Amino acid sequence: MYAASDLRKNLRIKMDNEPYIVTEFNFVKPGKGQALYRCKLKNMISGAQFERTFRSVDVFEPADLQEKKMQYLYEQDGKYCFMDNESYEQILLTADQVGDVRNYLIENIEAEVLLFEDRPLGVTIANFMDLVVTKADPWARGDSVSGNTKPVTVETGYVLQVPPFIEEGEKIRVDTRTGEYLTRVKD
Amino acid sequence: MDGSWFLAKKQRTLRLRARILQELRNFFIARGYLEIETPCLIPAPAPEFHIDTMICQGWFLHPSPELCMKRLLAAGYDKIFQICRCFRHHERGARHLPEFTMLEWYRRDADYRDLMEECEDLILHLAAELDRGNAICCQGQVIRLQKPWERITVHAAFEKYASLSVEEALDGDCFDEVLTARIEPNLGKEEPTFLYDYPLALGSLARAKKENAAVVERFELYMAGMELANAFTELTDAEEQRHRFAKEEDKRRRAGKPPYPAPEPFLKSLESLGDSAGIALGLDRLVMIFADALHIDDVVAFPPETL
Numbered sequence: 001m002y003a004a005s006d007l008r009k010n011l012r013i014k015m016d017n018e019p020y021i022v023t024e025f026n027f028v029k030p031g032k033g034q035a036l037y038r039c040k041l042k043n044m045i046s047g048a049q050f051e052r053t054f055r056s057v058d059v060f061e062p063a064d065l066q067e068k069k070m071q072y073l074y075e076q077d078g079k080y081c082f083m084d085n086e087s088y089e090q091i092l093l094t095a096d097q098v099g100d101v102r103n104y105l106i107e108n109i110e111a112e113v114l115l116f117e118d119r120p121l122g123v124t125i126a127n128f129m130d131l132v133v134t135k136a137d138p139w140a141r142g143d144s145v146s147g148n149t150k151p152v153t154v155e156t157g158y159v160l161q162v163p164p165f166i167e168e169g170e171k172i173r174v175d176t177r178t179g180e181y182l183t184r185v186k187d
Numbered sequence: 188m189d190g191s192w193f194l195a196k197k198q199r200t201l202r203l204r205a206r207i208l209q210e211l212r213n214f215f216i217a218r219g220y221l222e223i224e225t226p227c228l229i230p231a232p233a234p235e236f237h238i239d240t241m242i243c244q245g246w247f248l249h250p251s252p253e254l255c256m257k258r259l260l261a262a263g264y265d266k267i268f269q270i271c272r273c274f275r276h277h278e279r280g281a282r283h284l285p286e287f288t289m290l291e292w293y294r295r296d297a298d299y300r301d302l303m304e305e306c307e308d309l310i311l312h313l314a315a316e317l318d319r320g321n322a323i324c325c326q327g328q329v330i331r332l333q334k335p336w337e338r339i340t341v342h343a344a345f346e347k348y349a350s351l352s353v354e355e356a357l358d359g360d361c362f363d364e365v366l367t368a369r370i371e372p373n374l375g376k377e378e379p380t381f382l383y384d385y386p387l388a389l390g391s392l393a394r395a396k397k398e399n400a401a402v403v404e405r406f407e408l409y410m411a412g413m414e415l416a417n418a419f420t421e422l423t424d425a426e427e428q429r430h431r432f433a434k435e436e437d438k439r440r441r442a443g444k445p446p447y448p449a450p451e452p453f454l455k456s457l458e459s460l461g462d463s464a465g466i467a468l469g470l471d472r473l474v475m476i477f478a479d480a481l482h483i484d485d486v487v488a489f490p491p492e493t494l
Contacts, residue, residue, distance in 0.1 A: 005277045027280025030371070031407050031417040032389055033363040034237045035277065053364055056277075163192055183192075 002060040012063040019044040019063035066115045103158035104129040136168045220266045225255035231450040234436040239276035248274035254453040261460040265295035293465040298420040307334040325411040340384040375409035393419035418466035425457040
């Protein structure tokens with residue numbers, strides 16, 4: 001069981017026998033008042049979203065979902081193909097089901113596909129992915145102020161903010177949970 | 188430099204934070220306040236139902252320095268302030284850190300209205316010293332600082348923004364939900380707002396109004412929809428305080444929360460505490476306003492998850 005204080009973004013809970021994922025989470029607490037947990041929940045089957053505010057006394061059942069190790073193969077016409085590591089069966093996920101993970105998908109990486117009664121619901125990958133920068137403005141040498149950023153594009157087409165010294169062709173490590181740049185990677 | 192980029196990114200904000208701290212001290216010292224320090228680790232916190240403390244070696248990390256500061260006040264230190272770390276279990280969100288920085292100040296011979304004026308002067312002082320003039324830009328909005336600022340009672344705010352009376356909200360057990368979802372977002376938008384005069388049940392250390400015992404002299408200061416400070420005209424009736432603490436403690440125990448011993452030295456000191464008022468202001472949130480930051484993590488070097 002989860003308590004309200006366990007609620008956080010991406011937690012999966014069961015309500016009325018259906019799996020829900022917390023898509024947005026806000027802790028609010030008026031001065032001298034009680035803790036409130038304001039969540040946006042998404043039904044993981046229908047995709048329907050709604051907002052609900054919980055109190056600290058509320059408890060939740062975890063959603064009973066299955067995770068299978070799969071390999072990402074390719075994308076075609078907005079569908080993403082994964083292969084089951086054990087059965088070699090291939091399944092297609094929609095862009096919605098893949099979500100932000102598509103920003104970091106490169107061929108043949110390991111992924112965990114989430115299933116509810118054999119229906120794919122979503123996919124997770126490693127927390128950190130090393131990606132090649134395919135487009136970056138050159139580093140203006142005078143620009144050495146720490147804290148400055150510039151946008152670059154990586155091999156998956158994803159655009160993110162990085163420190164100004166990152167150049168085209170370099171590899172960078174990205175946190176797939178936040179989408180943010182972490183560090184430069186030297187092979 | 189690469190690995191510490193996330194810290195380096197915060198330099199501008201942390202410098203601003205340091206300036207704000209400096210200017211706060213300048214403001215209070217110039218007004219004759221004495222800066223004091225009280226222990227973080229205390230044997231008996233005030234029993235407030237909705238504030239959970241952290242237990243350490245059988246004592247408690249203080250959720251606020253309130254009790255020790257009032258003992259000093261009662262002992263004749265008539266204008267005091269403190270900037271310290273406070274600890275509240277389970278409080279974590281875009282505006283909450285379980286360990287955060289509080290500014291508290293207390294005055295003898297004053298009530299909550301005097302503190303409203305002092306808040307106005309304090310924020311105006313900071314704005315002037317930080318070259319912001321008479322307005323602050325925050326979340327795409329200009330908050331004007333010319334005093335006096337808006338003052339609205341809890342009662343009037345419920346009617347105005349929620350079309351619901353405070354009594355209906357309390358009876359329907361939805362006061363906090365209505366306050367946070369429908370009222371707070373409207374407060375302190377064009378100018379800072381004082382929300383004042385709370386129902387008795389929501390101010391266990393505040394003095395009841397002379398003309399209406401169902402209401403306590405308490406206010407909260409809001410800027411940009413965010414609660415910044417909480418103030419009271421202090422309750423100085425030791426018997427009444429003991430009674431209210433017992434009620435809160437009873438609620439706590441029935442909810443299965445760890446029992447607190449009664450803070451006896453504090454209760455005893457109330458007998459010599461004359462008319463006074465006190466206020467607690469969240470320093471991290473104050474920095475958020477001046478830095479125009481949306482998340483409290485942006486104004487501290489190390490949110491707990493990064494340690």
